Amino acid sequence: MMQREAKISNxxxxxxxxxxxxxxxxxxxxxxxxxxxxVAYLVDPAIFAGENxxxxxxxxxxxxxxxxxxxxxxxxxxxxxxxxxxxEDNLRQLSLENQRLRALLGLKAPRGWSPLWARVMAxxxxxxxxxxxxxxxxxxxxxxxxxxxxxSPRGLAIVGxxxxxxxxxxxxxxxxxxxxxVAADISSGTVEGLVQGQGNGELLLDYLxxxxxxxxxxxxxxxxxxxxxxxNLPVGTVIAVRPEDxxxxxxxxxxxxxxxxxxxADVAVLIRGAAHPAKFGAVQ
Amino acid sequence: MKALRAIVxxxxxxxGAAMLQWLWSTHFAPYGLAPQLLLVLTVAEASRRGAPxxxxxxxxxxxxxxxxxxxxxxxxxxxxxxxxxGAGLVRHQMDSGEAAPQAVISIVAxxxxxxxxxxxxxxxxxxxxxxxxxxxxxxxFYNGLIAAALAILRPRRRAW
Numbered sequence: 001m002m003q004r005e006a007k008i009s010n011x012x013x014x015x016x017x018x019x020x021x022x023x024x025x026x027x028x029x030x031x032x033x034x035x036x037x038x039v040a041y042l043v044d045p046a047i048f049a050g051e052n053x054x055x056x057x058x059x060x061x062x063x064x065x066x067x068x069x070x071x072x073x074x075x076x077x078x079x080x081x082x083x084x085x086x087x088e089d090n091l092r093q094l095s096l097e098n099q100r101l102r103a104l105l106g107l108k109a110p111r112g113w114s115p116l117w118a119r120v121m122a123x124x125x126x127x128x129x130x131x132x133x134x135x136x137x138x139x140x141x142x143x144x145x146x147x148x149x150x151x152s153p154r155g156l157a158i159v160g161x162x163x164x165x166x167x168x169x170x171x172x173x174x175x176x177x178x179x180x181x182v183a184a185d186i187s188s189g190t191v192e193g194l195v196q197g198q199g200n201g202e203l204l205l206d207y208l209x210x211x212x213x214x215x216x217x218x219x220x221x222x223x224x225x226x227x228x229x230x231x232n233l234p235v236g237t238v239i240a241v242r243p244e245d246x247x248x249x250x251x252x253x254x255x256x257x258x259x260x261x262x263x264x265a266d267v268a269v270l271i272r273g274a275a276h277p278a279k280f281g282a283v284q
Numbered sequence: 285m286k287a288l289r290a291i292v293x294x295x296x297x298x299x300g301a302a303m304l305q306w307l308w309s310t311h312f313a314p315y316g317l318a319p320q321l322l323l324v325l326t327v328a329e330a331s332r333r334g335a336p337x338x339x340x341x342x343x344x345x346x347x348x349x350x351x352x353x354x355x356x357x358x359x360x361x362x363x364x365x366x367x368x369x370g371a372g373l374v375r376h377q378m379d380s381g382e383a384a385p386q387a388v389i390s391i392v393a394x395x396x397x398x399x400x401x402x403x404x405x406x407x408x409x410x411x412x413x414x415x416x417x418x419x420x421x422x423x424x425f426y427n428g429l430i431a432a433a434l435a436i437l438r439p440r441r442r443a444w
Contacts, residue, residue, distance in 0.1 A: 013339065016365040043302065043348055054307065
């Protein structure tokens, strides 16, 4: 057995040595180059595959780290996305509220009227229940007796009327002034009276018919019969009903104005026809 | 069936060892030191199964190493074949299958390998290609360590 193995070994040795010596002896061209190329053709793909695998393995810690960080970032982004959804919902609600307020603020002007927004430019503290100055005038299409409205929870409400017009400014006589009056009816719409300013920030709804039953908390609106103001605009809220005077055929009630004119910053002047584009623009 | 299994085993051993040698020497070689795994395996094969199979594996492993070189195509093959023959001879003189003898044989075979390559280079290119004292002194012991580890880890019942 050993001798057989030795014999085979000797033959193999001789054969291999001859081949190797031939390869070494021949110049590196022709058949030798071909053989070398053939060996390379067989082993190179394995080496390339091994290199790719080694690169992937080398990148593995980094990729695992990236995966963990991506997962953490994903968690954070999911939370932010949920918060964004809430924000989006809030935004949508705010937008709807904005539209609603715009609709409220946007006066549905009666036929032939357009609101012109103006800023309260000057106000005398001693006359805060009587008048103030706004920054729109003749050049903006304002005329004497134009109604002036202010924002309130119920939309635009009566503030007063223009009594003096200059080229770029106007004087507004407030409804709370003693010289102001407007035909009005209470929310039931069946009884009409006259709202008059008291000079102290309050109003009096007077000349109600004897059968009228004004209730506290009822809203008072301008009457469609008013010569100056459009109808159905809020004037104020009934805060007290005066006791009936047996010698008078009318009733009266105290009314709190819908708009606190003394604190107003912006007012809408209703002008006849289209609004002047120079100021805020008509809000429909 | 047996022959097929043997062929598959041999091909798998050839390719696996070649790739492991490439991987080790390319990516896990601190200070440029990497063991001659193919040399160690050739010696191990000769110690366990005899010179003929070891010479065949050594020849082709040598060609694999030569294909990655620029010159002296066939030098590694020749050196591996001669070392396989020598380890096969030693196999009949002593029990070379255990860890210690394997380590010693591998160390000696490594020095022989370096010297053979230098000799072949001197004969065919008139230049004595020297591996350097660091490799000459350290690498054989590195090979011996690998050989001992392989001898300890090899399956006992089956042939290598």
